[in-house]
Amino acid sequence: EDKVVQSPLSLVVHEGDTVTLNCSYEVTNFRSLLWYKQEKKAPTFLFMLTSSGIEKKSGRLSSILDKKELFSILNITATQTGDSAIYLCAGGKAGNNRKLIWGLGTSLAVNP
Amino acid sequence: EAGVAQSPRYKIIEKRQSVAFWCNPISGHATLYWYQQILGQGPKLLIQFQNNGVVDDSQLPKDRFSAERLKGVDSTLKIQPAKLEDSAVYLCASSLSYTVATGELFFGEGSRLTVL
Numbered sequence: 001e002d003k004v005v006q007s008p009l010s011l012v013v014h015e016g017d018t019v020t021l022n023c024s025y026e027v028t029n030f031r032s033l034l035w036y037k038q039e040k041k042a043p044t045f046l047f048m049l050t051s052s053g054i055e056k057k058s059g060r061l062s063s064i065l066d067k068k069e070l071f072s073i074l075n076i077t078a079t080q081t082g083d084s085a086i087y088l089c090a091g092g093k094a095g096n097n098r099k100l101i102w103g104l105g106t107s108l109a110v111n112p
Numbered sequence: 113e114a115g116v117a118q119s120p121r122y123k124i125i126e127k128r129q130s131v132a133f134w135c136n137p138i139s140g141h142a143t144l145y146w147y148q149q150i151l152g153q154g155p156k157l158l159i160q161f162q163n164n165g166v167v168d169d170s171q172l173p174k175d176r177f178s179a180e181r182l183k184g185v186d187s188t189l190k191i192q193p194a195k196l197e198d199s200a201v202y203l204c205a206s207s208l209s210y211t212v213a214t215g216e217l218f219f220g221e222g223s224r225l226t227v228l
Contacts, residue, residue, distance in 0.1 A: 004154075034216075042116075042203060042219035043155070088154055099168060100217075102154030 002027045004091050006103035014111050017079050021106045023089035024071040031094035033065050033072045038086040038105065046074070048092075079110045114138065116220035118204050124226045130192035133223045137185070137206030143167075145217065146179055146189050147203040155203055161187065194227045201225070 007022045025033065032050045036043035047056045049065035049072060056063050060079075065072045076083055086107050090100040117136040125131050137144050142163050147155035158177065160168040164184040172179070176195070181187040191198055201222040 041221045042205075043217075044219070045216045048216065090154075099157065099160075102156070104152070104154050 002091065002093070002101045004089055004101050004103040006087075006089050006106050008106060009104065010107040010109070012109045012111065013079055015079060015081060017110075018075065018077045019079060019108065021074040021076075021087050021089075021108070022071060023073070023103060025089075025091040025101070026070065027091035027093060027101050029094045030067075030091060032092035034090045034092060034100065035063055035072070035074050036088040036090070038088055039084075043088055046087075076108075079108075081110050081112055084108060084110045116204055116206050116218055118202075118220035118223050120223055121221065122224050122226075124228065125194055126228050127196055128193040130190065131194060131225060132191075133189045133202050133204075133225075135187045135189070135204030135220060137187075137204070138218055141206035141208055141218070142184075143207045144181055144187050145205040145207075146187070147205065148200045149203055149222070150200045158189070158202075191225075194225075196227050199225055199227045 004025045013019055032048050034048050035046040037046055047063045049063060052065055052067040060077045063074045074087060086105040088105045089103045093099045116138055119134050123131055144161045146158040148158050149155045158172045159179045161181045164181050177191055179189045201224050203222045204220045205217040207217050
């Protein structure tokens with residue numbers, strides 16, 4: 001059965017800290033790994049990773065995929081209170097229906 | 113560019129009543145998804161449309177849930193009769209293409225359902 005496991009489930013840090021969120025996956029016909037940020041509203045897209053070892057970066061956020069060990073990490077440096085959110089990871093299956101297997105998310109709270 | 117529109121934003125009903133949610137995807141997006149997100153969990157795909165055809169409805173509880181996308185644009189998700197465990201946020205998402213290569217789904221703000 002396909003599954004995506006995120007850790008930790010929740011995390012509390014202080015502003016300025018660096019955090020690493022983990023996502024491991026077991027997805028048949030794996031094609032891509034996606035990260036989304038969910039605040040009080042809908043999830044918003046952060047990254048899509050398809051190749052192993054190539055870091056994707058957007059400001060203070062970066063992510064990398066390891067297809068051999070079947071995991072991805074999302075790093076956030078110099079955290080701000082606005083980074084407080086649930087971070088969702090999803091494994092994308094190859095094929096025509098683009099099915100995503102979602103993790104439960106990591107709830108991040110950044111305290112001032 | 114207008115985003116994915118959903119309504120109503122909030123709905124409170126009693127068990128065994130019915131409810132309907134509406135979604136208007138981003139213009140030109142062929143693929144539309146309905147997800148159910150229970151508090152503390154990741155989104156669960158209920159149904160996926162490609163234009164007006166169903167691609168995946170394997171996790172849709174068909175005895176009480178139904179969805180349609182008649183003209184390949186707007187979609188409606190209905191629950192009848194509702195159960196307590198249907199309390200959740202119902203997220204609609206759309207994407208330009210059904211291929212995995214592009215990856216990005218655009219989500220609406222969700223419809224929060226509370227069943228009493």
